[in-house]
Amino acid sequence: MAKRELSIVKERLFWSYANLAMAHTAVERKQEKYATFNYMIRAKLFKGLMEGSMNIRTLFDDEKIKLLSGNKCSYCGATENLALDHIFPKKFGGKDAGDNLVYACRPCNSSKGKKDLMEWMSYKNTFPPLMILRRYLKLVIIYCNENNLLECSIEELKKQQFPFNIEHVPVSYPKPGGLILVAE
Numbered sequence: 001m002a003k004r005e006l007s008i009v010k011e012r013l014f015w016s017y018a019n020l021a022m023a024h025t026a027v028e029r030k031q032e033k034y035a036t037f038n039y040m041i042r043a044k045l046f047k048g049l050m051e052g053s054m055n056i057r058t059l060f061d062d063e064k065i066k067l068l069s070g071n072k073c074s075y076c077g078a079t080e081n082l083a084l085d086h087i088f089p090k091k092f093g094g095k096d097a098g099d100n101l102v103y104a105c106r107p108c109n110s111s112k113g114k115k116d117l118m119e120w121m122s123y124k125n126t127f128p129p130l131m132i133l134r135r136y137l138k139l140v141i142i143y144c145n146e147n148n149l150l151e152c153s154i155e156e157l158k159k160q161q162f163p164f165n166i167e168h169v170p171v172s173y174p175k176p177g178g179l180i181l182v183a184e
Contacts, residue, residue, distance in 0.1 A: 008151060075104055133170075
């Protein structure tokens with residue numbers, strides 16, 4: 001498949017979210033590589049999101065998962081020295097709201113600091129657990145929708161400061177064998 005041109009914000013965000021659904025299904029099925037079924041999920045979801053006939057799932061689903069996963073670091077799975085971390089840093093407009101808060105161990109919290117979640121993960125040369133990435137993508141999509149940024153070009157967003165870095169929103173995902181759903 002030719003490399004997809006993603007020059008508009010909603011294209012990049014919806015492509016990443018559709019890739020997330022593809023990866024999530026593959027991980028749940030314990031697949032080592034993506035199959036036709038996974039690519040079909042991605043294609044259908046991306047098309048539906050772009051056309052407006054499908055929507056991202058609510059943050060309510062993520063809140064249930066957060067509660068069920070217990071008190072552990074959302075990034076590495078540690079269970080000691082936990083603190084609350086802002087997915088969108090407060091310094092850049094992140095809110096003190098449950099949607100934006102997750103548990104993080106002190107080492108992860110300190111290391112991430114005021115960095116964008118995906119920028120920090122890239123710096124660590126790791127891919128985040130899919131459930132934390134799902135929450136991050138939903139927050140980015142909601143933020144862009146509320147601030148009329150979905151139709152902007154990626155280049156326009158690069159020139160401005162937001163609680164996320166559009167350049168770090170992933171457009172491709174590792175093979176499913178290397179992914180995890182939640183930090184263990």
